[in-house]
Amino acid sequence: MVRLQTFKYVLLAAAMGIALPLPAQKSQKPNIILVLVDDLGFSDIGPYGGLDIQTPNLDKLAGEGLRLKEFYNNSICAPTRASLLTGQYQHKAGVGYFNVNLGLPAYQGFLNKESLTLAEVLKTAGYSTILSGKWHVGDDKDQWPAQRGFDKSFGFIGGASNYYEINDRNKPDVQLYRNNEPFYLEKGKYLTDEITSQALGFLDEQNREQKPFFLYLAFNAPHWPLQAVPEDIAKYKGKYSIGWDSLRVQRYKNAVAKGVIDKSQQIAVHDKDLQSFGKLTWDEQQYWQRRQEVYAAMIDHVDQSLGKLLGKLKELKKDDNTLIVFISDNGAQGGNSLRLYTSRNTGPVGSAGSYEVQNSNWSQTGNSPLRNYKGTPYEGGISAPFIAWYPKQIKAGAIATGTAHLIDLAPTFYQLAGAGYPATFNGVTTNKLPGKSLVPLLTGQTDNVNRAEPLFWERGGNRAVREGKWKLVSTAENTDKYELYDIETDRAENTDLAAKYPEVVKQLKEKYQKWAQENDVVDYSRLRTQPQQGRGNAAAPAGGGRRL
Template identity: 55%
Template sequence: MKKAILIITLLFSGSLFAQKAEKPNIILILADDLGYSDLGAYGSEIKTPNLDRLAAEGLRLREFYNNSICAPTRASLITGQYQHKAGVGYFSNDLGLPAYQGFINNQSLTFAEVLKGAGYTTLMAGKWHVSGKNQSQPWQRGFDHSLLSENGSYFDQGDYGSDEKKYYYEDGKPYKLEPGSFYVTDVITEHAVKYLKDQNSEKKPFFMYLAYTAPHWPLHALPEDIAKYKGKYDIGWDELRKQRFAKQKELGIVPKDATLSTKNADIYDWSKLSYDQRKQWATKMEVFAAMVDRMDQGIGKVLDQLKQTGQDKNTLIIFISDNGAPAEDWVKWHNGATRNTGPVGTIGSYESQGKNWSYASNTPFQAFKDYVYEGGISSPFIAWYPNKIKAGSISKGTGHIIDLAPTFYELAGAKYPAKYNNANTFPLPGKSLVPVLLGNDTEVKRGEPLFWERAGNRAVRDGKWKLVSHYPSYTWELYDLEADRGETTDVARTHHEEVSRLSTAYFEWTKRVGAVDFSTIEDREPQTMKDYRKSKVQDPVSTGGGGLQ
């Protein structure tokens, strides 16, 4: 009788093993410099069958935000804090203030530190970009295993960055590879698959942070991938943008009556380029597409490994990008052209796609990486969790990278500690996405605005309203994103009360997170970053621009 009661009790309440098995594995995949429309599931012609499958079997959000550029996005993503609060308010450079020290502080816990405390194996492969002064490396911030590979070239470890970044690092030790014998996207994938194989014997849930460097410049790709796109981009960026916008409407990523942002004045006129110039520019986009393609192939291998071990049935996968497609021109920045000793795509080249193609990558939005218009801060968002997330669903969302940490902690049953290693931790400002992912909510019920500041560029989003200013201007622009997500019509002059309300909220936020007026610290900006900002300015084709320099 007692035995029967025990069996019935286990059936209804669940055994300890069953309860443990309910904790999901979590994989967070981050692309670098991928535009909003660069995946098939978001309107692209680039072959991304694995990510498209995750989208078809999962959820896509129309509105999901990042921090417009690499390091500040990663700091917020990894900690769940606004980037200034985490210590990376500007970039991975120390500008002399706690909010701008350039690496994650001890009061901002990484998701590896929190999830490890909840019984997770913590794994990382790829780009980190939030460490400095030999502090806040992944092996110092809660990761059981990590491959750190964040320097420039895809074929050569030692051609870019400081001495400490000459090599990749695995678990804190140099991981050296022979130049020309590897392709970094494949190296990241191989380590991710290896870590998944190794952890399977531990019988613990795992968290993996898979941070590809693709498709960030330099434009480097494998010949077999480039071959798939030969001639694909001879149509030019204007026609490509039209095609992607039409597909986005068909997919339901943008409404049928969506507004397309106004073309930037300095985007080259494709029709005025010579035949040779068109071919040179088309080659750039062929290589960019090949880089995205190879990343998707790697994600397919990760999915295959999950399926082989049966872990796919209890794994949440989130895919996002760290910022919009970039405006910078490597040829004009930091003497980059001196590295061009071979065709675009090869080990000797060092090109970027430039804002002309990024104009199409960020369809249907305005502006680029480092700007806080929609083109700079909007990311594709795919969530996949078999039998938990409704297949083929698309929601508004209005999520932000600060929301992912509380989402993971809720699903994992992880407690966010008030104190960790004798440091008082900062509270999490984000909201869990669980009601949107697994419930009936179509967007985050935040109850407060979202805020951005990056090198003087500022923005506030609250409901349908978005307030924006672009440095060095201090003039506020106001957009109604429900009617005009392309940010084509500034309505600040007719809605003074909203400008006042949102700007007041912005300045109150800066006090809470430690953000300062950029003009007060601009003189501390490294010369390379000053050159970077200047490199985004492009001469119109009418004044002699339009070809490769």
């Protein structure tokens, strides 16, 4: 009788056009938001020492959540995204070098079927899956987000995009897509805003589904080209007259004060290739200040977007049961790739026509107090901020030690979501997850990430191993030379201890070789260095054969 009366009430309400309240969400599984920014340095935001840039929303997330002192990525865009999305080392996922095909399965340039995406696995646990932003792990349409588990998606497929559209809709600079269909950015609209508004719109749509959601919010800022909103740039006018030499030291002291760098640690030795800011002419100083003003404005605008996201969660009454993780794909850009695209400039730095790239001088500040830049196996290349916010679980203001890596996020999310990782998926045997769940860290059961296995890196001939306090490094420029650092006392990697501890070097080299064999890592000199885009135009490996 009760069911019949309820049914009659529903029919009557429908006939009268009355909107009935939706039933409460049955599952208490947490919503999960993964925020990835692009080319952000270790101390480019307030919680990690960058107090010169206004990041109040990141300050809030950090103050109410958890920060890691050491969180590792893969030093560059596509390989990081491959590990992040699959929980695999990049080679095992098929993106050992970049989103280009070098002719071997580990270097095919797109995600393989054996490596399941976060979206594919979380869907099996009843999650809605959403992407807004940059993809960069598969160019062909069958490799796009919608084909790899995302219910709703918006963004661009490749590695970079203008922030403003300056061409007509029939010839966009970089094509955007919404749910596999072409999308055209309105003239004058800033891409960071569009990525944000699309994500918020998707959350509104998802709210009717009565399921938990996973949102992958992948901003391309502050990646080149240096373009920002004029009002944001104006906030930083004159802020950088201090110059990069002084600011990098100030950032180091701020990072110590914030608790993310130990007091005993020193700042990395000054990059010998960089000119002192004080020796520049007045005009040169004005030029370089403007570039950092734009860069700061780009980060500022991402933070504003996070404020809108937090507002949306509160509006939907989902803020208490949502985990937000904020990371960067690598450190700030520097080194040799300084002016790759500036010939395309049609306007001053910061404007819609700018195609300027962030340079080593300010990037050394961005990565302070760590050494080197994006693309390298030093700390400035492979380590960046990690903030986790989950009011229901995480203790406010927590700072954790120990080594965590991209591969740890998949098992963390799956444990929180109650998602089983399948041994087979669509008839394909899946790669096992090598990472370690960080749930004990997030729930306060521990304040340290203790690993049973070392962490490993290889990209373009750059190699590294991290086990305990030790870190072994070998660069592509000198593959026969090995450097050894005690990260517990020398995170700046100022003092090479390889000659003093040859046995440690030997042990770490052996462990690297074992890992490389298990993950189909190839000596980079054996691969052709002229990769071709796309699946069908693979460059053959110089050594021949499909696998080692």
